[in-house]
Amino acid sequence: MGSKLSTALISIKLLALAALTTAAQAQDKSNDIIARGEYLARAGDCTACHTAPEGRLFAGGRAMPTPFGTLYTSNITPDLDTGIGKWSADDFYKTMHSGRFPDGGLIYPAMPFASYTKVTRADSDAIFAYLRSIAPVSQKNKPHELRFPYDNRQLILGWRTLFFSEGEFKPDPKKSAEWNRGAYLVEGLGHCGMCHSPINALGGTSQSDAFKGGLIPMQNWYAPSLTSNREAGLGDWSIKDITDLLQTGVSMRGVVYGPMAEVVHNSLQYLNDEDTKAMAVYLKGIAEPSPPPPASSTLPTTESSLLISLGKTVYDKHCASCHGTQGEGKPPHWPPLANNQSIEMQSAVNPIRMVLNGGYPPGTKGNPMPYGMPPFAGLLSDNEIAAVVSYIRTAWGNRGTPVSAREANELRSAPLN
Amino acid sequence: MFARAAASVAVTITLATIVLATIVLATITLATIDGAAAQTANQPPDTMAARVEACTPCHGNKGEGTSDVYFPRLAGKPAGYLYNQLLAFRSGRRKYPPMNYLLEFLPDPYLEAMAEYFAGEHPPLPQPAPSEVSKDVLAQGELLATSGDASRNIPACVSCHGPGLAGMQPGIPGLLGLRANYISAQLGAWRYGTRTAKSPDCMQQVAGHLTEADVTAVAAWLATRPAPTNPAPVPKGTYALPFGCGSQPN
Numbered sequence: 001m002g003s004k005l006s007t008a009l010i011s012i013k014l015l016a017l018a019a020l021t022t023a024a025q026a027q028d029k030s031n032d033i034i035a036r037g038e039y040l041a042r043a044g045d046c047t048a049c050h051t052a053p054e055g056r057l058f059a060g061g062r063a064m065p066t067p068f069g070t071l072y073t074s075n076i077t078p079d080l081d082t083g084i085g086k087w088s089a090d091d092f093y094k095t096m097h098s099g100r101f102p103d104g105g106l107i108y109p110a111m112p113f114a115s116y117t118k119v120t121r122a123d124s125d126a127i128f129a130y131l132r133s134i135a136p137v138s139q140k141n142k143p144h145e146l147r148f149p150y151d152n153r154q155l156i157l158g159w160r161t162l163f164f165s166e167g168e169f170k171p172d173p174k175k176s177a178e179w180n181r182g183a184y185l186v187e188g189l190g191h192c193g194m195c196h197s198p199i200n201a202l203g204g205t206s207q208s209d210a211f212k213g214g215l216i217p218m219q220n221w222y223a224p225s226l227t228s229n230r231e232a233g234l235g236d237w238s239i240k241d242i243t244d245l246l247q248t249g250v251s252m253r254g255v256v257y258g259p260m261a262e263v264v265h266n267s268l269q270y271l272n273d274e275d276t277k278a279m280a281v282y283l284k285g286i287a288e289p290s291p292p293p294p295a296s297s298t299l300p301t302t303e304s305s306l307l308i309s310l311g312k313t314v315y316d317k318h319c320a321s322c323h324g325t326q327g328e329g330k331p332p333h334w335p336p337l338a339n340n341q342s343i344e345m346q347s348a349v350n351p352i353r354m355v356l357n358g359g360y361p362p363g364t365k366g367n368p369m370p371y372g373m374p375p376f377a378g379l380l381s382d383n384e385i386a387a388v389v390s391y392i393r394t395a396w397g398n399r400g401t402p403v404s405a406r407e408a409n410e411l412r413s414a415p416l417n
Numbered sequence: 418m419f420a421r422a423a424a425s426v427a428v429t430i431t432l433a434t435i436v437l438a439t440i441v442l443a444t445i446t447l448a449t450i451d452g453a454a455a456q457t458a459n460q461p462p463d464t465m466a467a468r469v470e471a472c473t474p475c476h477g478n479k480g481e482g483t484s485d486v487y488f489p490r491l492a493g494k495p496a497g498y499l500y501n502q503l504l505a506f507r508s509g510r511r512k513y514p515p516m517n518y519l520l521e522f523l524p525d526p527y528l529e530a531m532a533e534y535f536a537g538e539h540p541p542l543p544q545p546a547p548s549e550v551s552k553d554v555l556a557q558g559e560l561l562a563t564s565g566d567a568s569r570n571i572p573a574c575v576s577c578h579g580p581g582l583a584g585m586q587p588g589i590p591g592l593l594g595l596r597a598n599y600i601s602a603q604l605g606a607w608r609y610g611t612r613t614a615k616s617p618d619c620m621q622q623v624a625g626h627l628t629e630a631d632v633t634a635v636a637a638w639l640a641t642r643p644a645p646t647n648p649a650p651v652p653k654g655t656y657a658l659p660f661g662c663g664s665q666p667n
Contacts (some may be wrong), residue, residue: 054508265522322461322470333461357515358471362522369527371461372471375515378485379474416518 030129037130040123043275044116044189045267049073059083059137064110065218065415069146071110079136092128093121098166106156108144109164118169118188175285182282185275190267195223195259196232211286215349220414221258222347227288231345234280235287242280247271248366250332254342257359258350265362304390304402307383311391314384318376319392327396333371338396343389348403351389352411355380382409465534471519472531481540486598490543495650496529496536497587501615501664503528511612542594542644550637558638561631571626574635576659577619582642584650588664591650592639600636615663622660 041047050073052062060075077083084092091102099113100106107113119127149155169188171180186192187210198214213225213232224231234242237253245251249264256264268276316325323329327338337343343351358375361367376385385408393400461467466478477483480491491499505511507520507528520528548555560566562582565573575582577589584591592600606612607624614620627635658665 054510261522330459330461357518360471360519360523363524363527368524369468369530370523371468372519374471374474375519377515416514 033126033129034133035130037126037128037133039270039272040119040127040189041130042267042270043185044119044127044191045263046076046127048262048266049111050076056137056139057134058131059139061139061142066110066146067217068150069144071108071144071146072142073111074141075137075139076131077134077137078132079138082138082140083136084131085136087128089125089128092131093124096124096127097121097168099160099164106153106160108153108156109159112191112194114164115188115191115193117164117166118184120168123189176281178278178281179285181275182278182280182285185271185279186282190279192226196226215347216259218415219259220349220411221353222345222349223259224342224345224347224350226283227286229287229289229341231341233287233341234283235289237284239277239280239284242283243273243276244332244366246279247276248332248364249361250335250367250370252331253336254340255332255335255361257354257361261359261362264364269362269364269366307387307390307402308394310384311387311389312395314380314388315391315395318379319388322373323392327392327398332367337392338398340398343392344398344400346401348389348393348400348407349411351392352385352403352408353414355385355389356408356411356414357416377412382406382412465530469531469534475515476535477540479538479540480535481538482543482594486596487602489599490594491535492538492540493648493650494536494590495584495586495588496532498584498590498664499532499535500529501588503532505612505614511606542648545641545643546596548597548637548641550633554634555638555641557631558634558636561627561635562638569626571631572623572659574623574639577662577665579651579656581645581647581651582639583645583648585655585665586650586653588662588666589650591648593642593644593648595640597636597640600639601632604632604636617661617663619658619660619662 047058049062049064050058050060052059052073055061056077058076060073062073064071064073075083078085080086087102094100094102095107095111096113096116096119098117099109099111144151169184172183175183193210195216196211196213198209198212211226213223213228215222226232226234229235241251241253245254245256246264246268248269249256249261271279315323322334323337324334327336327340329336354373356375356377358373360372361370363370380388382405386403386405389408390402392398394402472480475483475485475488476491480493482488482490482492502511503520504525506513506516507523509517561571562574565571565576574592577585578592579585579589582592603612604624604627607618607621608627610621624632654667661667
């Protein structure tokens with residue numbers, strides 16, 4: 001009897017213990033999912049759009065200027081009335097995967113669902129679990145200010161027919177697991193194609209042109225092709241240089257700036273070493289051999305040779321102290337300009353803007369106190385800007401083409417934010 | 418696309434030779450540089466001075482200012498004040514697009530280090546500029562700065578910026594060594610809401626009570642003040658402010 005009782009007691013204790021451990025395990029598991037969701041939300045750079053400057057995390061309200069008017073991002077905190085507090089994981093997956101609101105309404109493609117559609121259900125659920133765990137913020141969504149007829153959401157249907165193919169990422173069995181992981185991140189959560197693909201007149205990017213580069217509308221920055229080694233194709237970069245660039249913003253080959261600095265700052269610097277390496281392997285893999293050099297300059301030869309000799313004078317006076325007399329720089333902090341793809345591309349928008357506006361690479365864990373470049377907009381004339389950019393694009397074996405003072409002048413009014 | 422690529426095979430082959438030659442050359446140069454020691458020698462100086470070279474064409478090598486009358490001196494201002502400004506520029510709360518752009522992706526500790534760097538520099542204050550306004554206007558400016566105008570709810574500038582106008586740690590800047598155009602532009606920015614400080618934004622309250630004529634007068638008078646023997650901001654808590662300022666926690 002006594003022994004029976006004690007066995008019973010022991011088993012009750014054991015049961016309780018088991019219940020406790022399962023509860024604890026469940027707790028651990030949900031914490032794990034939340035942590036993974038946070039990491040994936042970083043990889044998707046949700047904060048870049050859904051957090052306003054000095055605003056509360058994920059409370060939305062950030063203005064996104066587009067050629068069709070201004071969009072305001074949504075509150076995606078779990079607030080019941082103004083956020084997504086009433087959503088289910090199914091609702092959330094529908095947004096990520098199909099670009100539709102819970103009631104079936106169409107979402108503007110400024111929310112990168114055309115990329116997020118590749119995200120797996122498990123990853124979508126993890127991001128949702130994380131979003132449910134953050135502090136709810138009561139903040140009403142601002143109505144979009146789109147011009148007629150773009151304020152009619154039915155128009156999105158046309159866009160979807162042309163440019164949207166729904167479907168989770170399908171690994172390529174012929175490639176390594178690492179390559180596939182990189183592809184999943186770059187094509188899916190990373191939504192790199194949103195900037196790095198040409199945008200056509202309809203505001204869409206077609207699958208066949210994915211990662212072929214393009215001018216970002218409204219921002220006037222050129223996002224180079226990730227497939228052409230003449231642009232930002234990384235075919236001849238070492239894996240270490242690529243991972244350095246993605247994780248720290250600087251590398252022995254070049255630095256990030258403008259919108260790409262934002263991507264590294266808010267998203268890429270938080271990715272772990274394996275994922276960064278996987279992205280590097282994939283990016284190196286999709287780079288194609290160089291297409292032919294760009295058409296020769298439209299400037300008359302006498303004009304361009306005059307420009308280039310003025311350019312050398314400007315360069316020696318204003319630039320050589322950091323970038324070196326031979327364009328060798330002091331990498332990674334003062335980037336090399338010789339053999340730097342980023343300045344030789346057919347589009348000269350980026351180097352002109354660098355000279356006009358200067359810049360700092362993003363402050364990252366790996367490079368918390370970056371060195372900067374001063375803006376020259378106030379110090380140099382249009383002609384001098386054109387001259388020095390023509391010079392760096394053609395000196396030291398660089399294979400770019402000269403640019404005109406008019407191009408320099410036009411970019412003076414490019415928006416800075 | 419493909420046709421173009423095919424046509425260029427010949428070009429590519431010649432290019433390939435050039436590329437090969439460059440690689441060989443590059444390898445030779447790399448070989449001569451050799452190793453980590455040379456790597457560090459070939460780095461920018463590990464100093465704040467080198468890191469803020471992006472700022473100095475506008476603010477001067479030591480933050481002393483430049484000939485542009487709208488580009489302010491930074492040197493010697495309280496570090497807390499400078500840091501608050503950098504935070505405000507980064508978020509766009511204070512607007513000047515070239516600076517908003519430069520600071521956008523820099524982390525707090527780095528902005529703090531920049532603020533401390535310029536706060537710790539002490540180049541001499543510039544000679545006060547001869548003023549272009551009349552004696553009466555200067556007198557009106559002096560009156561506002563030193564006594565204010567109680568009937569219009571304008572506190573004396575010295576009540577916050579200090580009897581010597583040298584400012585107070587950590588958040589109140591001195592008002593000497595600035596040019597009239599800059600001062601009036603800042604007071605104007607507060608009146609029109611393009612410059613705001615931490616709430617309660619006491620300067621906004623002050624500037625809100627000033628007329629155009631007051632701004633001209635007080636800016637002109639401040640710019641004619643000679644440099645004090647000790648321009649350093651006084652320690653925190655040296656005197657009490659007439660009303661609260663978000664940038665100056667008690």
